[in-house]
Amino acid sequence: xxxxxxxxxxxxxxxxxxxxxxxxxxxxxxxxxxxxxxxxxxxxxxxxxxxxxxxxxxxxxxxxxxxxxxxxxxxxxxxxxxxxxxxxxxxxxxxxxxxxxxxxxxxxxxxxxxxxxxxxxxxxxxxxxxxxxx
Numbered sequence: 001x002x003x004x005x006x007x008x009x010x011x012x013x014x015x016x017x018x019x020x021x022x023x024x025x026x027x028x029x030x031x032x033x034x035x036x037x038x039x040x041x042x043x044x045x046x047x048x049x050x051x052x053x054x055x056x057x058x059x060x061x062x063x064x065x066x067x068x069x070x071x072x073x074x075x076x077x078x079x080x081x082x083x084x085x086x087x088x089x090x091x092x093x094x095x096x097x098x099x100x101x102x103x104x105x106x107x108x109x110x111x112x113x114x115x116x117x118x119x120x121x122x123x124x125x126x127x128x129x130x131x132x133x134x
Contacts, residue, residue: 002085003085003086004084004085004088005084005085006082006083006084007081007082007083008083008085008086011083011085011086011089012081012083014118015081015083015089015091015110015118016081018037018110018118019081019091019108021033021037022034022037022120025037026071027070027071029063029066029068031060031063031064034063035056035060035063037119037120038056038059038119038120038121038123039056039111039113039116039119039120039121040056041055041056041121042054042055042056042057043055043121044056044059044120044121044122045121045122045123046059046062046120046122046123046124047123047124047125047126048062048125049072049125049126049127070098071098072097072098072104073095073096073097073098073104074095074096074097074098074099075095075096076093076094076095077094077095077096077103078092078093078094079091079092079093079094080092080093086112087111087112088110088111088112089109089110089111089118090107090108090109090110091106091107091108091110092105092106092107092108093105093106093107094106096130097127097130100127100130101129101130102127102128102129102130103127103128103129103130104125104126104127105124105125105126105127105128106123106124106125107123107124108120108122108123108124109121109122109123
């Protein structure tokens with residue numbers, strides 16, 4: 001059985017640093033870093049606010065076409081990172097959408113590949129009304 005120990009501190013630190021690098025690249029529209037973060041595979045999926053990317057090629061095409069501009073994230077509300085063992089992680093971010101009464105939600109599934117390192121294999125971004133439902 002593979003070791004699925006939750007939240008080994010050094011693994012959480014690795015994934016956290018990679019997530020922050022990705023967030024910075026999003027804000028700066030650094031396509032090279034954005035591309036390097038995702039698994040270059042037809043199996044990779046990214047559901048964004050205004051497009052669905054099925055496969056790395058579609059995800060890349062959306063990134064190139066997206067105009068530069070400020071982040072939609074006004075303020076982080078909650079960031080949760082869960083690692084299982086040394087090779088699986090999820091990152092979930094809840095944030096206030098800039099200038100709107102909306103809450104944003106971002107999730108990423110990460111896998112550490114032996115020859116590639118950590119890569120996002122699936123990601124999702126969505127919004128909901130700003131009023132908390134719980």
